[in-house]
Structures are given as structure tokens and as C-alpha cells.
Amino acid sequence: MAEVQFTGVRALVTGANRGLGLEISRRLGLLGMTVVLAARSGYEARDAADRLKQAGVDAHSTILDVTDAKTVAVTARLLDSQFGGLDVLINNAGIMVDSSVPPSELDLAALRETFETNVFGAFAVIRAVLPMIRASRFGRIVNMSSSLGSMTLIGDRHSPYDGAVSPAYQASKAALNAITVLFAKELRDTGIKVNAACPGWVRTALGSDRAPLSVEEGADTPVWLATLPDDGPSGGFFNQRKPVPW
Ligand SMILES: NC(=O)c1ccc[n+]([C@@H]2O[C@H](COP(=O)([O-])OP(=O)(O)OC[C@H]3O[C@@H](n4cnc5c(N)ncnc54)[C@H](OP(=O)(O)O)[C@@H]3O)[C@@H](O)[C@H]2O)c1
Numbered sequence: 001m002a003e004v005q006f007t008g009v010r011a012l013v014t015g016a017n018r019g020l021g022l023e024i025s026r027r028l029g030l031l032g033m034t035v036v037l038a039a040r041s042g043y044e045a046r047d048a049a050d051r052l053k054q055a056g057v058d059a060h061s062t063i064l065d066v067t068d069a070k071t072v073a074v075t076a077r078l079l080d081s082q083f084g085g086l087d088v089l090i091n092n093a094g095i096m097v098d099s100s101v102p103p104s105e106l107d108l109a110a111l112r113e114t115f116e117t118n119v120f121g122a123f124a125v126i127r128a129v130l131p132m133i134r135a136s137r138f139g140r141i142v143n144m145s146s147s148l149g150s151m152t153l154i155g156d157r158h159s160p161y162d163g164a165v166s167p168a169y170q171a172s173k174a175a176l177n178a179i180t181v182l183f184a185k186e187l188r189d190t191g192i193k194v195n196a197a198c199p200g201w202v203r204t205a206l207g208s209d210r211a212p213l214s215v216e217e218g219a220d221t222p223v224w225l226a227t228l229p230d231d232g233p234s235g236g237f238f239n240q241r242k243p244v245p246w
Pocket of ligand 1: 067200
């Protein structure tokens with residue numbers, strides 16, 4: 001697809017100050033999109049946007065904590081007033097607070113905290129921007145999920161992910177997958193595509209430096225889903241551009 005096709009496409013990326021969110025922002029920007037980098041820290045959001053501007057990207061910033069309804073509403077108003085709407089949402093912000101904790105030892109507080117960001121936060125952002133995406137001619141929603149949230153793989157003792165024990169994180173991504181399918185179903189008669197992306201195991205603060213993939217490699221599938229042609233899939237779950245079992 002020619003780069004010029006994405007000029008005028010407006011994208012919001014949550015958790016864009018570092019890790020995969022920053023790399024996805026950079027890639028969408030280099031494809032010609034106007035990118036609004038959203039982060040909890042206004043300073044970090046601005047700093048990240050400034051760095052992308054130096055690389056030639058039409059980058060902007062906004063303060064957004066996905067668990068804070070006020071900043072979600074302020075971001076939606078900014079998109080409307082400053083950019084006239086939104087086309088692409090990358091629901092990237094996410095946390096993992098329960099590495100190597102079996103479910104029998106998981107604090108309810110950790111489960112709640114994880115769901116607040118990874119599920120309720122992602123849902124709140126979709127709800128806030130969906131009216132604008134409905135008005136777009138190129139609506140794409142990408143929810144950053146994980147193969148660790150695949151119900152099929154969680155229950156498969158031969159899965160490469162069998163050793164992963166992060167129940168709050170895994171349950172939150174399974175819930176996010178369900179939300180992905182539910183929105184895709186509601187929007188199936190529109191041109192809007194809603195998909196879940198697994199970036200693979202990527203070297204970020206969340207993924208650790210033991211991960212095999214770079215952020216450049218991890219950003220491939222979410223960027224592909226954000227730029228799908230009109231006959232592309234919706235309501236799917238993908239890693240390396242291939243379906244992941246639910
Ligand atoms: N890395 C992997 O191997 C891997 C694998 C599968 C899926 N993923 C998913 O990919 C996404 C990005 O992860 P990453 O690896 O890039 O992790 P990361 O480097 O730890 O970045 C996480 C981002 O989420 C932001 N964030 C956390 N809570 C937030 C909130 N309440 N509101 C707004 N932003 C918030 C962080 O902001 P602060 O800087 O303010 O903390 C940061 O920008 C996550 O959804 C993660 O689950 C990652």
C-alpha cells in the first residue's frame with residue numbers, strides 16, 4: 001500500500017511514551033498518519049512526540065491515564081476539537097503485575113488493578129472515541145492482547161506458553177479478546193475493523209530483556225491490523241499476521 005494513502009488518517013496510541021506504543025506510533029507516523037501519542041505523563045508524551053517530529057512524523061501528545069475517566073474524556077474532546085475526529089485507535093496501554101504468581105496465591109487487588117487498566121481502561125477508551133471512529137471512512141481498532149490470554153493455549157500443556165503463570169494478566173487479555181469480538185460483532189455492518197494483536201514476546205519493560213523480539217518486530221502485527229485494507233479481517237486475534245486460537 002502506498003504511504004500517501006495514510007495521509008490524513010488520524011491515530012491515537014495509548015501508552016505511547018515507551019515500548020511497543022512508541023514504536024507503533026513511529027511506524028504509523030512514517031506511513032503518513034497524524035499520530036496522537038497518549039501517556040500518563042504529559043512530559044513523557046510530549047517528549048516522545050517531539051522525538052517523532054524530528055523523524056518527520058506529524059506527532060502530537062495528550063495526557064491519558066486509561067483508568068481515569070476525566071483524562072479519557074479530555075482526550076476525546078481534544079481529538080474532536082483539534083483533529084476533527086479519529087480513524088485509528090491502538091489500545092496499547094497495559095500492565096502485568098503478577099509474574100510467577102499461581103492463581104491460588106493471587107491477590108484480588110492485583111486482579112482488580114490489572115483489569116482496571118487492561119480491560120476497563122481499554123473499554124473506556126473505545127467507548128469514548130467510537131462516535132468519532134464511526135464517522136470515519138477508515139475505522140480501525142487494535143486491542144493489544146497476548147497469546148498468554150488465549151483460552152486454548154492456557155489450557156494446553158504442550159503449548160510453548162504453558163510455563164507462563166500470570167493469571168491476572170492472562171485473564172485480563174482473555175477478557176480483552178472477548179471485548180474485541182463483541183465490538184467487532186456490533187460493528188460488522190460498518191467498515192470499522194476491530195482486532196486483537198499479540199506482538200509476540202518483545203524486549204520492553206513489560207517483556208523484559210530476555211524476550212527474543214525487538215520492538216520493531218513486535219510492532220509488525222498491530223501496524224498491519226491498523227492499516228488493513230477494506231476487505232481485511234475483523235473480529236480476529238493475530239500474531240505474526242496469522243490467527244491465534246482464542
Ligand atoms: N512486551 C511483550 O512481550 C508483550 C507481549 C504481549 C502483549 N504485550 C502488550 O503490549 C502492550 C504494550 O506493552 P509493552 O511491552 O510496550 O510494555 P511497557 O514498555 O511496559 O509499556 C506499557 C505502556 O502502558 C502504559 N500504561 C500502563 N498503565 C497505563 C494507564 N493506566 N494509562 C495509560 N497508560 C498506561 C505505560 O505507561 P507508563 O510509562 O506511564 O507506565 C507504558 O507506556 C501491553 O498491552 C502489553 O500487554 C506486550
